[in-house]
Amino acid sequence: MADLGCGPGRVAGFLAGIGADVRGIDLSPRMIEVARRDHPGIAFEVASMAALPFRDGELAGALAWYSIIHVPQELQDGVFAEFARVLRPQGLLLLAFQVSDSGDEDVVHLRHAYGHEIDLRTRRQSPARMKRRLAEAGFALIAELVRAPIAPEKSRQGFLLAQRMADSGSEIAAAS
Template identity: 50%
Template sequence: MTEPDFLTTTRAFYDAIAVDYADRFRDELAGEPLSRAMLAAFADLVRAESVRTGRADGPVAELGCGPGRVTHHLHGLGLDVRGIDLSPRMVELARATYPGLDFAEGSLFDLPLCDGELAGAVAWYSIIHTPAERLPEVFAEFARVLAPGGLLLLAFQVGDEPLRIDQPFGHPVTLDFRRQQPDRIAELVRAAGLRLISRTLREPEEGVQPTPQAYLLARKPA
């Protein structure tokens, strides 16, 4: 089957900027207490579900992990976590930077995971390159790989108009960053059979981040 153009373009974009991107955002979470709080809440919920069911802590995956910084942070929170990314160059960098963790290539449309394999999944700004009409497929795939009771954490920029990034770090590549409305993403979460737990909106901060950010937590029904 022929790969959609937007996947080919996204892969080429991140392959080209991987080294510069990793250097630029390596320590970003250190200055993001609200982001760290959301990731910590996700980790706590995953552990609480393990206690409730009496099962050992199940595996977690960051879907669209880039150079692996969030995967590494989740590992530091005590989770059994792996990273999956579309870009081979990003995966290569993640493996080199965090050799003790597992990273693999994969698309959000066809994750290299079994049905019900995950106790939790994090999509940290990784749905932002998917056209709106294809997002239901992505959320169906998220639901497929989650175990009953499994948690999903989403982060994305809020808005209606896409942001086009042209020649980042001087590389001759271009990509659209698609902002979303929380109500629309919540609808897609529910349509995929997941139950929304929490919806958090972070307002813009001058000199920190120019657009609102949204964090959604959902659970696959037991």
């Protein structure tokens, strides 16, 4: 499986610790450097979620744990299509994201976080839009959870579990 937008590798490390065969990718070379240092037994690679370094149908599962929040709306359809490309039919995808209260995308500009001065824009997402994008990319929704924030969180949190559907019988045979 793959941790897409793995940051410093915390979730990939957890998954490896419970026996998962996991790889991590992140756009930030510095995050990958930290992930490799903190989790030396896991393969981490600098890569974009829009051009994943995996073969078609290579993965049984993937998660984008609060990483889709960094992808602008106009690029999300392509990213979800790329998730579908690398997952085998029946493969699972787990998304986690902050939920928009407006029903649309809310861009949050962070200037101070984690004890540092930063310049970071994150996007709170509409669960309805995320579900629509997943369906258009070839996923079937299995489960959805939206929960209230738990301090220090400032917004509701969304979680979607989806399964990659098969496009044709030949695709299933090719991925097996």
